[in-house]
Amino acid sequence: MKDQNQHKSVAKKWWWVISATIFALLAVLTAILIEGQLIGLRDNEKNQTVVYAQVIADLLSEKTEKLTSEDILAVLNKAEQYELDKNQVYKKNSSFYPMNEEVNIRVFDTSKELLFQTQQWQDRPQVSSKLEVQYVTLSTGEESVQVMMPILSRNSRVLIGHLQVTNRMMKLAELKKQLRFLFLQLIVMEGIVSIGLAYFISRLISKPIEEIHDIIASINEENIETKRLIVPKKNDEFAIVSQQFNELLDKNQFLYFAAEALR
Secondary structure: OHHHHHHHHHHHHHHHHHHHHHHHHHHHHHHHHHHHHHHHHHHHHHHHHHHHHHHHHHHHOOOOOOOOHHHHHHHHOOOOEEEEOOOOOEEEEEOOOOOHHHEEEEEEOOOOOEEEEOOOOOOOOOOOOOOEEEEEEOOOOOEEEEEEEEEEOOOOOOEEEEEEEEEOOHHHHHHHHHHHHHHHHHHHHHHHHHHHHHHHHHHHHHHHHHHHHHHHHHOOOOOOOOOOOOOOOOOOHHHHHHHHHHHHHHHHHHHHHHHHHHO
């Protein structure tokens, strides 16, 4: 009974070690894949925002003088339909780019005074003399990507204003929630698979050991001449141990008979 308990204890240890290893590997691989997917989607949002800002800047570059809010509204309405709401921000009724309410467009004059905006977010107004892209955390805790660039007249290449486009990446935030939920589901499934697979592997390892132990434990003076370990057909460690143990028994048997003959 004690030997059987020892067998179970060894098998159980193997089981837990293997299952924990498999689970850790699967969990790390899943986390890497999901994180890679999120990084790719984040970069895609950034690239889309840059393209969107460049399109707007190109539309506004049709003007040859300093921009006004009326000019901005007239130019943007060629591509999108904007209306001034009760909060004094411009909302669009249709879009030529699939970002909708996730984007805040700010246009500044050459003295960096705000002329136009489409949202009343609490992000900090910023301007830049060149194209700049940065990730910014809003006061709400949401991550956003901001694109700042100058607006140059298409004809004279004179500075006529500054543009700031902020994308809250709401679609990405929603997708993150979905991926986190998917990650938890995958972790549960991986845990079940790890336990089952580890049990199968631990049995493959512990079963030959148990068989060897049982045969060795059953050898006595009455059957030492005939009792031998079964050598597995596979030329693995268990086959080598079994073969060497059988050879050891043959040597012991020879020494035993030699000693008996000398008496």
